[in-house]
Amino acid sequence: MTFITKPKVAHPSLPRNALGCTRRDYEGALSTLCAGCGHDSITAAIVEACWGLSLEPQNLVKLSGIGCSSKTTAYFVSGGHGFNSVHGRMPSIATGANAANRRLSYIGVSGDGDTLSIGLGQFCHAIRRNLDMLYIIENNGVYGLTKGQFSASADVGSKAKKGETNLQPPIDPVLLALDLGATFVARSFSGDKRQLVPLIEAGLRHRGFALIDVLSPCVTFNDHEGSTKSYAYTREHYEPAVLADFVPREREITADYGAGEASEVILHDGSRIVLRKLDADYDPGDRRAAAARVQERMSSGEYLTGLIYLDASGERPEFHQVSRTPEVPLNSLPYEALTPGAKALEKILARYR
């Protein structure tokens, strides 16, 4: 959160997207996070992705809970409404907002404290409902605003800045999401924009719940030797399994992929995700195998990253399909379509005589 308004000056030579907007048009208020915070890189990746998708800024709804991560929704796309709610309860705000207007894009930004401790229940139930939203966890294994306590994602053996060693096993959001039936599960690293931006683009376009768990080191409280969420540790133990290139409906595939290297998944709106497997044995369409691989890599201290699991078949209905609501958003239905009227009331009352 900031007191300072960011000046908006766009150089005429800045590239413009299909709406004629520059990247600057997708920025927000000035960040007040620590210099070098991984979260700011994620904010930049979100700006890049929204610009790349030529998203109408007002059609993006930004939701968050409480914590460093949750402040960041103020730092991108100032043309979209934001709702910074209470700790761990962002998914319920997202559910209500989405129920009222299914036509907008919903992005929730949360942290490991906000999602995996106080918000664990709501996180799980948003996945169960297959709510159509992109849920980003800015995961640094530590409580920053309260100065360095372990979070529920801290690894066993990871050391706190003051020297304490964490002995409790972590809750892994990727494994949880796979178990609960999420249809888009990814992990990335705030330091790898090339991997992260297409994942955000694909996640925003995916119909249903999309999770990206982004390892995002805390430079102030968790970037020291002995931490398993530091920049150095993450860079060293970070293992991309599948690279995803997002190709909007209106764009041609221009990259040159080697034969057998790439496979294509078509999303409900005609966009495509081109998956490039770095490991020939890996199948991002096999939920159980994906979970097994994540667990196997975790046990040797590695982070499997990329688009870990994707089901774009549309077989698992999202929230509105389950609710059988009309295409017209509920908040736009005219009152006449909602009230039964005085005549109908007479008939209704007959049952109570």
Added chain:
Amino acid sequence: MTTRRVNDFTIKIATVNGTGSASANTLLMKSIFRSGVPVMGKNFFPSNIQGLPTWYEIRVSRDGHVARSGRVDLMVALNPETYARDVKEVASGGFLVYDSTWPRPALLSRPDITVIGVPLAQMCNERFSGVRTRILMKNICYAGVLAALLSLDLERIRGLLAETYAKKPALVESNMQAIQLGYDYARQHFECPLPLSVEPMDRTAGHIMIDGNTAAALGCVYAGATVAAWYPITPSTSLMDAFKSFCDRLRVDPETGLRRFAFIQAEDELAAIGMVLGASWNGARSFTATSGPGISLMNEFLGLAYYAEVPAVIFDIQRVGPSTGMPTRTQQGDLMACAYASHGDTRHVCLYPANPEECFYMAREAFDLAERLQTPVMVLSDLDIGMNDWMCPDLEWDDAYRPDRGKVLGLEEILKLEKFHRYVDKDGDGIPWRTLPGVHPKAAYFTRGSGHTQFGAYTEDSADYQVVLDRLLRKWDTAKKRVPRPIADGAGSELGIVSLGSSDSAIREALAVLRGRGVAIDYLRVRAFPFGEEVERFLAAHRLSFVVEQNRDAQLRSLLTLETAVEKAKLRSLLHYSGLPVSSSFIVEGVLAEIASPAAQPQDIAHA
């Protein structure tokens, strides 16, 4: 000696829950209602599915009194476990019906009442087969006994059964057989009707029998609510069930099967209120229903909604607290918890319906107020209103009604603005303008529970913070003028009664009784919080006001002393918190005792 009491008596039926007695009770009550005689049914049931004691009280009142009278004229004692207390409760000169299959002369003897033994189990065991059927039929059979004893019309009963079992005609016949068994036995063995009897009148035309939760749900449908989020909790669940069932009938496109509503069973009350806020913030009329424990859980979000100015409608169907309390008993125990829910300086608009009729109209009012004032509005009903069938005037609807969506800027207006500022008091009424997501980038703002300026930006600046907090107080003053006004009744007595909600029916009957005894008392029924001018005036104009409420801690009295200029000593509490609805006799006796005591004399008040 028993005096003849036509259309003016109370029946109480003691059974075991889960044995089908509810349908017999409804049948009896509705058949009296259809005879044109005012009637009221109150269910005192356990928090249990099967096997515990349950009672049903039917008050027949030619004068239209719908509260508990406080006396029982005819007891139907069918639960041996509660015989002892049930026998005790019968008024002198009253009657007791029991199942004489197992005679219990010692237990059931009382010289001043008439005991009527009917071998219900024996007759039903002989006529019907199957354990479950026999139990169910035994409980229908007593309806037949009462029909004979009270002179109810059998054809009317058959008609009601035919409506209930329209799709299962075989059940009409078997039920009728059981009723006939009881009816014939009573006619052959006792003098029918009893001095207590029902004679047809024409006092129920233009009325319905409905419970408050159903009426509130119907109000939500008519108000245009589209997003309902909730977590099951007694006694609020039937409100949501009713909303769903009305919407299934009235809001589903017959061709496509698409539903013009979203009904979300949340993971808990924390999520339910979050969903309501998200939907309301995004421009849908949204609500939840809960009870005390749910209100406790919703506190944090209610504070956010107050401070970030997000509309929301919350029905609190109050039950007995504290904690889990007695989930199936009634109380007015959440008055303080709702009025000041959440940490920090928060105050919430509360509406206090007195009966199902007001539940219907106040549901609509709650949505209009929530959107107009951009704040949560809580409707405090209770178990007595919510789950019992009340006789009410027909609900009416004016097709000219259009929802008051409050100050929401549309695209045209946004385009004309140079810049949009979320929390600026442009109109001087403390209510700022808001915008909805998805309309225009210029209208976007950041909603937050953290300190903010009137322009919507984050702040830790004292002056900027106070500007917003002080404006919220101006909005509170606007609310005072917009909420439902209290209802005052009386002709300038120096004594008054102040009350709210479901205590109303008992108070109105008590006032009539007191008037009959030469005690004139004025009455003010508060219908909303914040209190307006009229409440101040009433309290100032009366030397002594009795505050009647259904909780232990005199919560309404506390609210009155906190929020008005009244001296504490001018308020006398009459508190009823047994979990049963307050009776008229409780109020009559309470007022008379107070008036007789020296403490209520004027000179003492002056010293206080």
